[in-house]
Amino acid sequence: MKRKITLKQIAKELDVSISTVSKALRNSVEISEDTKQKVQAFAKLYNYRPNNIALSLKNRKTNTIGIIIPEIVHHFFSKVIRGVELVANKRGYNVIIGLSNESFSKEVINMEMLANGSIDGFILSISKETQQMQDYHHFNETMSQGMPIVMFDRVVSDIKCDKVIVDDFNGAKKAVEKLIQNNCKSIALITTKDYVSVGKLRTQGYIEALEDHKIMPQSSLMLKIDDQLDSEEHLDALEAEIEQLFKSNKEIDGVFAVNELYALSAMKVARKLGLDIPNDVQVIGFTDGVLSKHATPSLTTVSQHAQHMGERAADLLIDKLEREYDVEEEEFQTVIIATDLVERESTN
Numbered sequence: 001m002k003r004k005i006t007l008k009q010i011a012k013e014l015d016v017s018i019s020t021v022s023k024a025l026r027n028s029v030e031i032s033e034d035t036k037q038k039v040q041a042f043a044k045l046y047n048y049r050p051n052n053i054a055l056s057l058k059n060r061k062t063n064t065i066g067i068i069i070p071e072i073v074h075h076f077f078s079k080v081i082r083g084v085e086l087v088a089n090k091r092g093y094n095v096i097i098g099l100s101n102e103s104f105s106k107e108v109i110n111m112e113m114l115a116n117g118s119i120d121g122f123i124l125s126i127s128k129e130t131q132q133m134q135d136y137h138h139f140n141e142t143m144s145q146g147m148p149i150v151m152f153d154r155v156v157s158d159i160k161c162d163k164v165i166v167d168d169f170n171g172a173k174k175a176v177e178k179l180i181q182n183n184c185k186s187i188a189l190i191t192t193k194d195y196v197s198v199g200k201l202r203t204q205g206y207i208e209a210l211e212d213h214k215i216m217p218q219s220s221l222m223l224k225i226d227d228q229l230d231s232e233e234h235l236d237a238l239e240a241e242i243e244q245l246f247k248s249n250k251e252i253d254g255v256f257a258v259n260e261l262y263a264l265s266a267m268k269v270a271r272k273l274g275l276d277i278p279n280d281v282q283v284i285g286f287t288d289g290v291l292s293k294h295a296t297p298s299l300t301t302v303s304q305h306a307q308h309m310g311e312r313a314a315d316l317l318i319d320k321l322e323r324e325y326d327v328e329e330e331e332f333q334t335v336i337i338a339t340d341l342v343e344r345e346s347t348n
Contacts, residue, residue: 008109014038018105019135026141045312064094065317066114068124070102072156075260075289076306077125080152083310084123093120102227104129118200120321121148123313126156126320128227132195150317152309154197162316163334164309168198171302171339172205175284176256178341180213182282182348184254188221188245190262196227202258202286221249225262232306235265242269255283258308260292263299267346283346297345309337 011018016035024039025048031039042048065088085095096119098110106125114122122142131154139159143149151217152164181186191205192199196271207217223245228268229238242265246252255270257263263285267277275281277297285292288303312335 002062005043005048007048007112008105009103010039010042010046010048014042018108019133019137022068022108022137022141022293028137040256054282061321062120063092064096064119065314066096066098066111066119066122066124068098068100068107068110068114068122070125070127071098071101072097075291076153076287076304079306080125080310080313083307083312084314085093085310086307087311087314088318091164091314093314100127100130102128102135104135111138115142115147121150121317123150123152123310123317125152126154126197128196131156131197137305141214148317150313150320152313156197160332162313162332164313164316164322164337165334166304166309166337167196167339168201169205169208171286171304172202172256172258173209174205174339174341175286175300175302176206176209177213178343178347179254179256179282179284180209180215182254182278184282185215186213186249186251187222187254187256188223188266190223190225190242190255190257190266192227192258194226200260204248206256207237221245221252238262239265239269242266243273246270246273246275253281255281257285258281258285260285260289261299263301263346264291267295267297267299270337277346278348282348284341288342292342292344300344300347301342303333303340303342305337305339312337 007018007021011021020031021039024036025043067081067084071077081097088095096114098114100107100110104127107130136156139149148245149161151161153166155163155165160174172237176187189203191203196199210217223241228234246269255266257266263283267283270277277283284300286302286303292299292301
């Protein structure tokens, strides 16, 4: 009897990506005929059977929601999960959590595993690698077979599904305007690479706030961090990059950082260089986490209302699961969660 084989194993055996295997099995025109034949022959040899998502959805309702998140040790995502669970439990649903670890292949595998009869629909935030690759076939494939998806925070405009997003652009703009009102003249930005959607929007908010106040944005003041440094084991490298930013721009008197880690790292570096916060340099971060409240000095931040985001996402998905509708007339909505600026000691 031949052993069961998974999408991941086929990809490993043939030394191709999971995306290539998935597309080859669907006869996608993006894949060469030679590769398609190899993949399909291998899948047939080992009796590979794709997940029948539609069968699962039509034949049995699990009353369970799948959540796919990029990180588990993150205040924002933990608060979103709390919001999802509060609404789901109240409405008679359970929650299963999958972790992509910012990996495209893990995201695909998690969806494949959970969609195989375990859940009724997905709430998810896209991994950085998926955004970078811009390969969204697994989302479209899941929805085309009858399983709804609600995206939150990191979303793709091209995917037709319900979405819940933070007003990243205006949240960032308000934060930078606060620094300008506090007489900051040389405001640095610490952000992500542009392929991360939320970082890109917050960068745009920073630029527009400066331009509205007749301040010319300077590329030398914009530090775009490689996402490899967004982890505990690379904090020294992150701080080294921020230290170089300060040393190359000694006039910096304000910093806007697009997340809590970057903001707290900036404060640490500033103190190391003998700068006083907020008298010499003022700092504002994004995401009002536990560390922001308890930092010394405490950090002024943009609050994203993550729990409320989770609650809205859960309501959108469960409403869709419980509604009878004509697929051809299906409409999707994008819910925008407004932000608030929480002022603390890192600004005057």
